[in-house]
Amino acid sequence: METLNVGKTVAADAPFFIVLNSGSGRNDADETSDIVRRVMEGAGRRVEILKVGDASELANTARRAVELAKAQGGVVVAAGGDGTINAVAQTVLGQGCPFGVLPQGTFNYFGRTHGISQDTEEAARALLDATISPVQVGMLNERLFLVNASLGLYPQLLEDRETYKRQYGRSRLVALWSGIMTVMRSHRRLHIDMEQDGKTRSLRTVTLFVGNNRLQLERVGIEQSDDVHAGRLVGIALRDMSGLAMLGLLFRGAMRKLGGADDVIDFSFTQLVVKPRTGSRSRRFKVATDGEILWMEAPLVFKVAAERLPLLIPPPDQRKEEV
Template sequence: MTSPTAASAPFFVVFNRASGRGDRDALGPAVEAACTAAGRRCELMPVTQSGQLPDVAREAVRRAQAVGGIVVAAGGDGTINCVAQAVLGSGCRFGVLPRGTFNYFSRTHGIPAELDAALQVLLREQAMPVQVGLVNGRVFLVNASLGLYARLLEEREGWKRQFGRSRFIALLAGMRTLLRGHRSLQLDVELQGKTWQARTPTLFVGNNALQMEQVGLPEAQAIDAGCLAGVTLKPVGRWALLALLARGIFGRMGDADEVQSFGFQTLTVKARRFGASRIKVAADGEVLKMALPLRFEVAPEPLLLIRPAGMAPERREVQA
């Protein structure tokens, strides 16, 4: 069977009714209307129960493979991550309709947050290869972390459930976490055949150039060059951490002596605490326990993402 071209391939749209923005009930009709107007077939695949998303994503991939279709994730970075996990390595093209709070993955690739504009990208643009990060085989598109940053994300979700989803709520939650204090991780880090001991509040691994640029870290260039970006902090007190948060807000974190950053393609991390076999890791905002050692790496093959060509306008603005 000859696979359909990008201009005629059907869409299989996975979206999560169990969480996310309040406009999720309007998403389906908007997608159907845009596809009908363009003469394209689409199949909506809603997730209605918590925990159902991975199964629905795998089913979308199966159906897309059978007819040369395109798998589309509609949601925030967590939903997009889960669908990307199913798509990676399948040979399917991947589309995104961003509906989250931060939308870093879509923003770094120039996909607009407005639904109508994102649909036009999906209907008109071509698939291009984009880099994927892996931690112990699990996909991350934006970042993966352990220690303080993972704890911050975990506590932020509790605030969002209680007070709603917004960047202001996320900032308040982060400040509260930093003020409560923290314990440093004691890690053995292996990079390019060399091992060193690191005592740090957090290890952050980025795969999103826009996020790096916005906080003022130079490793955005490493990501553009096909690497991941590692970031550690020297052990500091809570007020110094708040000062670092302020630097990040104003795009000046790279100037801080307490911040160490580096690019890499493969990184192995072990805990020096006796008996530790698992550790909490946050991957694109979802916190889970993973077995040690941790292996961070660039995935051997990319996602084929439907996106506008060239650098995203938001990245050009940050660099200007």
């Protein structure tokens, strides 16, 4: 891996290779492309936009962007929601090229945490003078996550949310309503054994959530949110409870008071190993990493990646307040 000049801006002639997921985010892909080209070309910078129409081609397109960036001393940029940013970051990590983002999603926790504007033109302009900063990355087995990884109820909530978005559009209100509908249904409980930093405990829970994003954890009132900047991840598990009790926790989280609730177990760790409880027939878990759903074989190992992601951070006068 190449050594990056952390804390410095990229070269003034470094080209930008932008992976744009046209099926992701709030904005029209052609409009986003036009904005980015206008900003980059207006500043005399080379830019190539690699559009992805089918999510199955996202990884291949990201690899192509990395190849181009390494050959030409350029920057790889992900334009899309947290899932798109995750997929491109998975390819960039360890390759020695800087990584930028143009947030296009509903919540944009990753971009907001690092002061990156949700406005495409402002975010593109900020890339021109951004500095390289190493950012902590979480790993679930071989999968990277920037914001969170989870199993149980939370992946189901994400699947339901996408269904509601297709019907009613992308908004935080639609996401909240979808969440209410999901938690009110009955759900299969997880019977798991967790080994946390050398200590083992058994747990029956509806969901296990692991966070790597301070802003998201702060927004629901988890006091250990600062631990994700100190080489640790934060786990959250809900005790076995009724749908009505979970609805109460959903609103408690919306009021930023989830931490400290009697039915919430929260803890920070360097490594967490999750297995089905002895005697369980299934060894497969449905998991979510930054909103992308997949199945994984146990054991599930959550940890901080050995390498950090070389993220382009806007200069101080262009950083946005966390909202």
